[in-house]
Amino acid sequence: MINQPNDMMFRVFIRLIAIIVVTFSIYLFFSGHNAPGGGFIGGLMTAIAILVMYLVFGTKTMNAALPFNYPYMMSIGLLVAAGTGIISVAFGYPYLKQFFDYFQIPIFGEVELTTALIFDLGVYLLVVGSAMTFILSIVEDDS
Amino acid sequence: MEIVMSAVIGLIFAVAIYLMLSRNIIRVLIGTLMLSHSVHLILLTMSGLQRGAPPLLFLEAGAYSDPLPQALILTAIVINFGVTAFVSVLVYRTYKEHKTADLYDLRGAKDE
Amino acid sequence: MTILHLAVLAPFLFAILVPFLFKYFRKVHTGWFVLFVPLILFIYFLSYISVTSDGQAVMQRMEWVPSLGINFDLYVDGLSLLFALLITGIGTLVILYSIFYLAGKEERLNHFYVYIMLFMGAMLGVVLSDNIIVLYVFWEITSISSSLLISYWYAKKASVYGAQKSMYITVFGGLSMLGGFSLLYVMAETFSIREMIGNADLILNHDLFLAAMILVLLGAFTKSAQFPFHIWLPDAMEAPTPVSAYLHSATMVKAGIYLVARLTPVFAGGAEWFWIITAAGIFTMAWGAISAVRQKDLKAILAFSTVSQLGMIMSLLGAGSAAFYYMDGDNALYTTAILAAVFHLINHATFKGSLFMVAGIIDHETGTRDIRKLGGLMTIMPITATISVIGLAAMAGLPPFNGFLSKELFFTGITNVAQYDMWNGDTIGMLLPVIAWIASIFTFAYSAIIFFRTFRGKFKPDMLPVKEVHEAPAGLLISPIVLVAAVLMISFFPNILAYSIIEPAMMSILPGILGEGSNFYVDIYHWHGINLELMMTLGAVIIGTIIYVTMNKWSKLGIYQNEQDIMTTVYDNGYDALIKGSQVLTRIQMTGMLRDYIVYMVIFIVLIMFYTMFRFEGFQISMENASEIGIFMYLILAALVITIMLLPRVNNRMTAIILAGFVGFLVAFIFTVFRAPDLALTQLMVETVSVILFMAVFYHLPNLTKDNIAPLTKAINIVVAGSAGLMVALVSMSAFTYGQTTPFDAISEYFIENSVELAGGYNMVNVVLVDFRGLDTMLELLVLGIAALGAISMIKLKVKEDDDV
Structure with missing residues (x-):
């Protein structure tokens, strides 16, 4: 895409920024159940971080650096989301019934773990996958 | 506030439809985007604006704004993203295939 | 689920096996397996004779959709048993015949027998169902299987044309009938025919009576090929001959007769029922007979003859319905017509079945059915000739054959109408015997044509596709011989079926008009003395002979040369017009331009929305409870309005993307202000990704140019868009006001x-x-x-x- 040779500062800083954005997106993802955030927002923000790097480094470099198959990521996300529902069916509950409990974990203290988080992980993966698929399908089209 | 909001929403809607009636495929694309903005705002306005705290229970407010329309809008935004992205790719592909962005030129042959 | 239910479903179940039998037992003709189904069913149904001949009936219930009152209830009485025996009995003979008829290695027997089984089961369902919805379902399956069988040789254009034609006409009738049934349900509040007969008074005096009657009759008339719907039957002759003999002469086309007979107790008693059915029937009879004389194809002659004979039975059912007006079952003046109808129904099945099979044999052995090419087959095919002599004599109504007996009864029944002292029976009713007499003249004439043109005259071997013409194999001859034997049996012992079949059938067509414990007494005999009926027969024979003898003269006329039915021309032109009309309509509306489609949609939505809102007084706008507005909100909204107004004027793709993105971010801002942090975040993210996406897309697209739109179109666009905007604004305001003025518990409390x-x-x-x-x-x-x-x-x-x- 846009690939200019003399932008040293830009290239250095964009890595830093991307790391911060990804970290923040992971925070948003985890905090989703109790504060603003969640799979959709986290996923979109991660996608933005990756896209920004694509803008700066170009598709060739990025494809080598992050060799994800985004359509696969999408389908894995869908499977994960659908899978959590099937687990509850296996235990005789309605499809997509979610469970939660509080656990004591070293370092973090009391932590709430929910199956909804796994469902949200599916959402996250699908959103990243589909956002990247849309844009890369156009960018990588060589016709 | 709701009345003023409704008027603005009506304006956005009208412009969106107007854009969708254009000859240029790019304007149609932007029109669909504007259309979805206005729909999201309608959903928000219908439920009443600025009533109670954000729907976050740890704030322990006396009243919360209605979470259900917000969940609906959130779904709508994401679906709309999918649709917009799909239409964008469609526009791109159409242009690559036919070398024109003018919808009048894109119409099929008369006898079809 | 009883044995009776199983009997109806057996053909369907067996149909599943047919493809496997065809695939794994290629050495044995599939027909041999199939043959057992109708044979066993025929024997099974014979066992019911002992029940129905006492005037009793059997009802077997099975729930299907009980909540809607739709149950798979089967009812066996005299009438349904008569039909069940016809279906299985003729079915057995036809399948036996088809084994030899479709002996070629290339025949797709798996298809053929699946369709035949489908038809047989559906037809049994039609005549045995007590529930009209179940009856309707089976009725449509018969239409579908008939179509499939007509198009069995689908490579031929004529087959497909005939199949389509029969499908359109019978399905049109079937749907009308469904409408009629729905109206019946509205009137009688039941789907059961038994219960409807019980509530007949309720139906007779209802406003919807006439509408329901006409709709149901449309179904019956299309199926039984009554004028003007008869045109599908001659084209249905493209089907293999066993199918013509089975569906299109003996059973399916009699479904309409069955329906009329079955619903006589529900509808009869009024002048409308009497006149519609009698008039349609008698006219069809004359039309069919006269048209048959013009045909050159053996099967086409037989097809029009079937149309004619169906009309005859139909008119008898109409004439006999008067018995319900007089409620006098013991008086033969009114019941003779019904007797004649039932009797002729049986006779027609026997002689017409054998004649169709003969036509098939001739086609099979000589390769043609054109009477102009045939001739002199008497000496070459003596057995076939004998069979057809008997069949044709019965059809023409010559003594002593069964056709003569039923035709005499028919004349009696139809002349009796003149003695009815109501419904103009003594004035217009006088016309009926005249038309009937004309029809029987032509019946005699075409019977003569079939015989003399096929079996007498000069043998023309050079015109036949087949070089060596000889008598048909024994297998092909068995079935027509059995049928002709039945013809002879009934001819010489006409009362053989009187007690076991005919009387119970009459009982079920005319229930409740006999005194307690009494029976219809049926006694059919040949010699009534020299009376009007005999004179009519004599006259028909004489004039019919004259018509045949002078054939060489009138056959040069244009009306003979052009054998196409007027109604077929009407159908063809109507069909073409329909297709052309829809194409024109589609072309007007489908312009291929996105703009037009959006205009249609928006106008429609706006109109329907405004109409609904005004109709139910939905517009209500009040400023009460509206939330406070801060000065910064005005600023945001002003920015939004300005950006939005700029968008249509932008002629640069980059500016357009930036403005669109700006609108998105403003919307996100509005979400923040109105306490929706999740929405604001999502909107921001989506907007960012969208902008990147647009950059990627627009990079490849040409720059925006000023839209070159005609001023009028532009004005229309502005009006359409403006009205849509107005609608949305009003609906949004009203929705908010409604929510404030009409308190209801928000479901959000639960969350x-x-x-x-x-x-x-x-x-x-x-x-x-x-x-x-x-x-x-x-x-x-x-x-x-x-x-x-x-x-x-x-x-x-x-x-x-x-x-x-």
Whole structure:
């Protein structure tokens, strides 16, 4: 895409920024159940971080650096989301019934773990996958 | 506030439809985007604006704004993203295939 | 589920086996397996004779959709048993015949026998169902299987044409009938025919009576090929001959007769029923007979003859319905017509079945059915000739054959109408015997044509496709011989079926008009003395002979040369006009321009919305309870308005993207102000990704140019867009006002109370998404996934140069 040779500062800083954005997106993802955030927002923000790097480094470099198959990521996300529902069916509950409990974990203290988080992980993966698929399908089209 | 909001929403809607009636495929694309903005705002306005705290229970407010329309809008935004992205790719592909962005030129042959 | 139910379903179940039998037992003709089904069923139904001949009936119930009153109830009485025996009896003979008729290695027997079994089961269902909805379902299956059988040799254009024609006409009738049945349900509040007969008074005096009657009769008339719907039957002759003999002469076309007979107790008693059926029947009889004389194809003659004979039975049922007016079952003045109808129904099945099979034999052995090419087959095919002499004599109504007996009864029944002292029976009713007499003249004439043109005259071997013409194999001859034996049996012992079949059938057509314990007494005999009926027969024979003898003279006329039915011309032109009309309509509306389609949609939505809102007084706007507005909100909204107004004027793609993005960010800002942090975040993210996406897309697209739109179109666009905007604004205001003025419990309370307790989450929006409404989110993911996959395939799909996109 846009690939200019003399932008040293830009290239250095964009890595830093991307790391911060990804970290923040992971925070948003985890905090989703109790504060603003969640799979959709986290996923979109991660996608933005990756896209920004694509803008700066170009598709060739990025494809080598992050060799994800985004359509696969999408389908894995869908499977994960659908899978959590099937687990509850296996235990005789309605499809997509979610469970939660509080656990004591070293370092973090009391932590709430929910199956909804796994469902949200599916959402996250699908959103990243589909956002990247849309844009890369156009960018990588060589016709 | 709701009345003023409704008027603005009506304006956005009208412009969106107007854009969708254009000859240029790019304007149609932007029109669909504007259309979805206005729909999201309608959903928000219908439920009443600025009533109670954000729907976050740890704030322990006396009243919360209605979470259900917000969940609906959130779904709508994401679906709309999918649709917009799909239409964008469609526009791109159409242009690559036919070398024109003018919808009048894109119409099929008369006898079809 | 009883044995009776199983009997109806047996052909369907066996149909599943047919393809396997065809595939794994190629050495044995599939027909031999199939033969057992109708044979066993025939024997099974024979056992019911002992029940029905006492005037009793059997009802077997099975629930299907009990909540709607639709049950698979089967009812066996004299009438349904008569038909069940016809279906299985003729069915056995026809399948036996088909084994030899379709002996070629190339025949797709698996298809053929599946369709035949489908038809047999459906037809049994039609005549045995007590529930009209079940009857309707079976009725349509007979139409479908008939169509499939007509198009059995689908490579022939005429087959497909005939199949389509029969499908359109009979399905049109079937749907009308469904409408009639629905009206019957509205009137009688039951789907059961038994209960309807019980509530006949309720139906007779209802406003919807006439409408229901006409709709049901449309179904019966289309199926039984009454004028003007008879045109499908001659074209149905493209089917293999066993099918013509079975469906299109003996059973399916009699479904309409059955329906009329079955519903006589419900509808009869009024002048409308009497006149519509009698008039349609008698006219069809004359039309069919006269048209038959013009045909050159053996099967076409037989087809029009069938049309004519069906009309005759129909008119008898109409004439006999007067018995309900007089409620006098013992007086033969009114019941003779019904007797004649039932008797002729049986006779017609026997002689017409054998004649169709003969036509098939001739086609099979000589390769043609054209009477202009045939001739002199008497000495070459003596057995076939004998069979057809008997069949044709019965059809022409010559003594002593059974056709003569039923024709005499027919004349009696139809002349009796003149003695009815109501419904203009003594004035217009006088016409009926005249038309009937004319029809029987032509019946005699075409019977003569079939015999003399096929079996007498000069043998013309050079005109026949087959070189060596000889007598048909024994297998082909068995079935017509059995049928002709039945003809002779009934001819010489006409009362053989009187007690066991005819009387019970009359009982079920005319229930409740006999005194307690009494029976219809049927005694059919040949010699009535020299009376009007005999004179009519004599006259028909004499004039018919004259017509045949002078054939060489009148056959040069144009009306003979052009054998196409007027109604077929009407049908063809109507069909073409329909297709052309729809094409014109489509072309006017389908302009191929996105703009026009959007205009249609928007106008329609706006109109329907305004109409509904005004109709139910939905517009209400009040400023009460409206929330406070801060000065910064005015600023945001002003920015939004300015940006939005600029958008249509922009002629630069980069500016357009930036403005569109700006609108998105302003919307996100509005979300923040109105306490929706999740929405604001999502909107921001989506907007960012969208802008990147647009950059990628627009990079490849040409720059925006000023739209070159005609001023009028532009004005229309502005009006359409403006009205849509106005509608949305008004609806939004009204919705808000309504929510304020009409308090109701918001369902959100449930989420607020249970979010932490049930789902352990403090962010209600997220909890709703992933927990309470998880399935919705799941489907949303699916949509997103499908859209992404669609995008990939759109890009990866490379269209070749010459392909149309």
